[in-house]
Amino acid sequence: MLAFAFSRALQAIPVVLVVGLIAFALFAYVGDPVLIMLGQEHTEAQRKLLVEQLGLDQPFYVQYVRYIWAVLHGQLGISYSFGRPVAQLIAGRLPATLELASVAAVFAVIPAIPLGLFSAIRPRNLLSRGILLVSLLGVSAPTFMIGLLLILGFSVALGWFPSFGRGQVVQVGRWWTTGLLTGSGLRAIVLPALTLGSVQMSFIVRLMRAEIIRALQADYIRFARARGLPERSLYCVHVCRNALLPVVTAAGLQLGNVLAFSVVTETVFQWPGLGLLFISAVRGADIPVMSAYLMLAGLGFVAINLSVDLAYHAIDPRLRIPHLGASSES
Amino acid sequence: MPSLIEVKDLSVEIGAKQAVLLALDRISFAIAHGEVLGLVGESGAGKSLTAAAIIRMLEAPARIAGGQVVLNGVRIDSISDNEMKRVRGRQIGTIFQNSLDALDPLYTVGQQLVETIRCHLPLSASQARKRAMEWLREVEFPEQRFYAYPHELSGGMRQRAAIALALCAEPYLLIADEPTTALDLPVQAQMVGLLKRLVQHKKMAALLVTHNLGLVALAADRIAVMYAGRIVEMGPTRAVVQRPAHPYTMGLLESIPPLSYRVRRLRQIAGTMPRLGAIPPGCPFSSRCNHVFARCHRARPELMTAQMTQAACWLHAESTCKPT
Numbered sequence: 001m002l003a004f005a006f007s008r009a010l011q012a013i014p015v016v017l018v019v020g021l022i023a024f025a026l027f028a029y030v031g032d033p034v035l036i037m038l039g040q041e042h043t044e045a046q047r048k049l050l051v052e053q054l055g056l057d058q059p060f061y062v063q064y065v066r067y068i069w070a071v072l073h074g075q076l077g078i079s080y081s082f083g084r085p086v087a088q089l090i091a092g093r094l095p096a097t098l099e100l101a102s103v104a105a106v107f108a109v110i111p112a113i114p115l116g117l118f119s120a121i122r123p124r125n126l127l128s129r130g131i132l133l134v135s136l137l138g139v140s141a142p143t144f145m146i147g148l149l150l151i152l153g154f155s156v157a158l159g160w161f162p163s164f165g166r167g168q169v170v171q172v173g174r175w176w177t178t179g180l181l182t183g184s185g186l187r188a189i190v191l192p193a194l195t196l197g198s199v200q201m202s203f204i205v206r207l208m209r210a211e212i213i214r215a216l217q218a219d220y221i222r223f224a225r226a227r228g229l230p231e232r233s234l235y236c237v238h239v240c241r242n243a244l245l246p247v248v249t250a251a252g253l254q255l256g257n258v259l260a261f262s263v264v265t266e267t268v269f270q271w272p273g274l275g276l277l278f279i280s281a282v283r284g285a286d287i288p289v290m291s292a293y294l295m296l297a298g299l300g301f302v303a304i305n306l307s308v309d310l311a312y313h314a315i316d317p318r319l320r321i322p323h324l325g326a327s328s329e330s
Numbered sequence: 331m332p333s334l335i336e337v338k339d340l341s342v343e344i345g346a347k348q349a350v351l352l353a354l355d356r357i358s359f360a361i362a363h364g365e366v367l368g369l370v371g372e373s374g375a376g377k378s379l380t381a382a383a384i385i386r387m388l389e390a391p392a393r394i395a396g397g398q399v400v401l402n403g404v405r406i407d408s409i410s411d412n413e414m415k416r417v418r419g420r421q422i423g424t425i426f427q428n429s430l431d432a433l434d435p436l437y438t439v440g441q442q443l444v445e446t447i448r449c450h451l452p453l454s455a456s457q458a459r460k461r462a463m464e465w466l467r468e469v470e471f472p473e474q475r476f477y478a479y480p481h482e483l484s485g486g487m488r489q490r491a492a493i494a495l496a497l498c499a500e501p502y503l504l505i506a507d508e509p510t511t512a513l514d515l516p517v518q519a520q521m522v523g524l525l526k527r528l529v530q531h532k533k534m535a536a537l538l539v540t541h542n543l544g545l546v547a548l549a550a551d552r553i554a555v556m557y558a559g560r561i562v563e564m565g566p567t568r569a570v571v572q573r574p575a576h577p578y579t580m581g582l583l584e585s586i587p588p589l590s591y592r593v594r595r596l597r598q599i600a601g602t603m604p605r606l607g608a609i610p611p612g613c614p615f616s617s618r619c620n621h622v623f624a625r626c627h628r629a630r631p632e633l634m635t636a637q638m639t640q641a642a643c644w645l646h647a648e649s650t651c652k653p654t
């Protein structure tokens with residue numbers, strides 16, 4: 001298991017380097033940093049000095065290696081519009097986004113699995129048909145529309161939840177701020193998390209349903225029935241685990257989409273996270289922030305893929321290397 | 331000797347209201363304790379349907395249309411679904427066709443055996459484990475492969491694991507639906523021999539379904555031959571193999587490849603088995619039979635005593651005007 005994790009982590013390194021290259025290209029070649037830092041009025045000598053200081057006269061690969069080296073040390077440059085280190089900006093915004101994404105993932109996964117199971121086992125039930133219809137809407141409706149509808153219903157009409165912001169946050173430790181410990185923070189996260197989780201949830205419900213139906217037709221399930229296994233263990237032990245294999249993969253990869261869609265959701269709800277930071281960076285052509293966001297998103301996807309691989313590996317024995325003595329037989 | 335299981339006039343229909351086809355037509359047979367009944371016939375004859383109907387695991391749109399199944403004096407065709415669940419595995423062990431995929435790929439052979447044993451017998455985990463090991467020994471499955479996953483096993487080994495799974499709760503009756511089809515010939519013979527030994531040793535009874543008459547002759551005490559959803563001949567193995575009375579059985583015997591490597595020309599029965607909707611009136615075999623005569627088209631023959639077996643063929647009716 002450890003060896004597998006290690007080899008997978010090694011395989012991720014080239015991916016990260018390529019993402020780094022793109023981020024670097026963005027950083028180095030979009031716009032003229034010297035112009036931005038010195039303003040319109042400067043002498044040729046000033047310019048030369050800065051170019052040397054920034055290392056812009058070095059060949060491309062030297063700059064790239066320097067960039068990666070700096071990133072590895074947490075130096076992501078200075079934001080043009082805030083005038084503060086990008087690393088600091090990101091560290092300040094990261095907790096909001098991670099909290100939103102995790103709560104959204106919980107909203108998406110926990111109800112989706114039993115709902116999918118139910119609609120597969122009782123296909124004719126009215127509730128199952130309802131689940132299918134709603135999940136179809138969830139898959140096809142755009143995120144921002146779901147967000148706006150939720151705001152319309154639950155904050156404008158009913159006034160149950162706030163329509164924007166993160167509520168009151170408290171500092172936990174040196175790096176983290178959380179809204180999950182205050183009443184207003186908890187109320188504030190409900191609508192954005194529902195919005196962000198709705199697509200994933202609908203998707204997982206439908207996938208789960210399809211996979212359960214497929215597993216139910218498998219020969220080994222028929223055989224398990226003929227062995228007289230009770231319905232409960234049939235479903236819990238055999239059907240669900242087999243059906244979960246593809247669901248884990250897809251749901252894990254969807255987590256990447258959760259991060260991606262958080263840009264939209266954070267904009268709709270003015271959620272002070274990375275997505276909002278990114279959008280404002282795009283507006284202000286704040287290249288260092290944009291390229292750092294790109295790096296971070298790349299790393300996030302790589303980490304997610306890695307954990308999906310590991311989870312899959314844990315569930316499916318067919319991917320494991322057979323232990324000694326297991327491969328020889330008559 | 332009283333029979334362990336008695337199947338009486340079991341019929342199975344397929345289809346919805348408008349188009350109902352009779353897929354099994356009044357199947358009757360009995361199996362005594364310690365006896366192996368071989369059920370043979372061409373593909374599509376209804377062998378698997380018979381097996382599935384007995385344990386009430388027909389898949390829609392097929393359903394039981396009539397008849398009785400009596401196991402140990404209890405009519406299991408009319409008990410509740412919940413009671414039936416306790417019959418499956420515990421009183422009747424079943425190996426389906428395609429039993430190479432009988433094991434859940436995500437659990438080891440040992441886990442699946444222990445699960446089955448504990449579901450039927452009040453044993454602790456370690457007792458169940460011991461019992462599982464014993465069963466693996468019984469089916470000649472190497473014990474150290476207890477922790478192997480199905481994908482790590484060869485076909486023959488998976489087959490043995492499936493047999494152990496079907497038998498580990500010590501049922502009275504084993505239904506084995508083509509337990510050997512996916513294996514090569516020597517392994518098939520081995521497997522059938524193993525089944526035969528187990529049945530005798532454990533004093534069970536078995537219904538052994540196969541399309542290979544030669545193979546079933548190795549293990550069965552009696553043979554029932556099926557054609558188009560009916561039993562057309564039934565009798566002791568030797569009689570059926572050596573002095574078959576039904577032209578279909580004769581045809582089958584001529585068309586099987588011998589287990590020994592005697593050189594012999596194989597002959598095949600002309601034509602194919604009629605589709606369910608196109609079974610001729612009268613004798614279902616009349617469309618392919620060499621001995622057909624007028625009466626065969628008019629009336630359907632029931633099983634009647636013929637030489638040393640029972641055959642559903644007008645050739646053996648006492649008061650007929652046979653063709654000369």
Ligand SMILES: Nc1ncnc2c1ncn2[C@@H]1O[C@H](COP(=O)(O)OP(=O)(O)OP(=O)(O)O)[C@@H](O)[C@H]1O
Pocket residue numbers: 344353371372373374375376377378379380388389390391392427541606
């Ligand atoms: N669930 C079902 N729905 C519709 N038709 C079915 C169903 N099960 C079986 N049949 C039909 O019933 C007939 C008998 O099928 P059965 O599976 O019993 O044949 P078999 O004798 O086991 O053949 P084989 O040697 O190929 O396994 C076939 O014509 C088949 O197409």
Ligand SMILES: [Mg+2]
Pocket residue numbers: 377378379427507508
């Ligand atoms: Mg069959």
